[in-house]
Amino acid sequence: MLAQAPQFNYVHPTSIFSMGVGTEASALNKSLSALYSNGLSSFLATDSQKFDMLASTWKKDTMVMSSSTDMFSNESYLQIIGMGKKALPFIFSELRKEPNHWFVALKSITGIDPVPKEYRGNILKMSELWLAWAKDNHYYS
C-alpha cells in the first residue's frame, strides 16, 4: 500500500499578515497586495521617480512606432495620464528638454488644447505652444 502523500495548504505570502498580528501588519498586507496588483510604480517613493520610470518605459516601448493609437494606448503612458495634474510639472520639464509626444497626455489631464489646427503635427511648434501655456499657468517661471 502506498503511503499517502502529505497535504499542503497553499498560503499566499501576503495573507500571513491577516492572521491576527495587528493593524500594522494588516496595513502592510494591503500594501503588498497593491504591489502585486498595481506593479512596482505605485510604490516608488516620489511622483518624480514614478514619472521618470513610466516615461522611460513608454519611450523604450514605443520608440519605433508611428501609430498614435499604439503610442498613446501604451500602459505606461496611460499611467502617466492617470497621475493627473501631479504629472504636469514633469511633462513640462521633459518638453523643455526635448520636443516629444506629450500632447495627448496634456490634453487629457488639462482638458484644453492650445494648439490651433494649422500646427497639428509640427512637434516643435506644439511643444512651444504648450510651454507658453505652462508658463502662463505658472508651471515654471
Added chain:
Amino acid sequence: MDQELENIFPNLSSFGYELTSPATTLYNCIAWSIGDDTNWWWPDGINYWPDDIPCVATVESFCLMYASFDFVVCDNFEVEDGFEKIALYVSPITGQPTHASRQLSNGKWTSKLGMHKDITHNTLSGIENQIYGAPFLFMKRVIIS
C-alpha cells in the same frame, strides 16, 4: 549598426541596412514616405492629416491620403523606371496601418522608424515584426524630374 534596432527587428541584420539619420521625434514614417521631415502625420486629431481625408486609422484612409499625392495602387514592389513606390505595413492583429516605407531608385527602401532613426533597408522583410506586421499595400507615382 544599431543593436537596439536589431533587437526590435530581428530580420534587419541578415537582410542588411544602413543608418541614415539620427533619432528624432519631429517626423514619422508617413511624413517621410511623402518627403516631409518637419511634421508627424497620423489621423488622430492631434497630429497632421490632410483636411479632406477621413481622419481614421484605416487602410482605406491611408490609401486615399496617398492617392491625394498622386499615388495609385499597384500589385508589386519591383523597381519601375520613372516611378517611386511606397509600401504600407499593417498589423495582423488590429488590421490598422503601422508603418510606411518608400522605395529608392536603387530598389532599396527608406524608412523613418517612429521616434527612432531613418534607415535604408535592402528588403521590406527586414523590418517585418510583431509591431509593424507586414507590407499589405503597394502604391506608386510618377517621379517628376
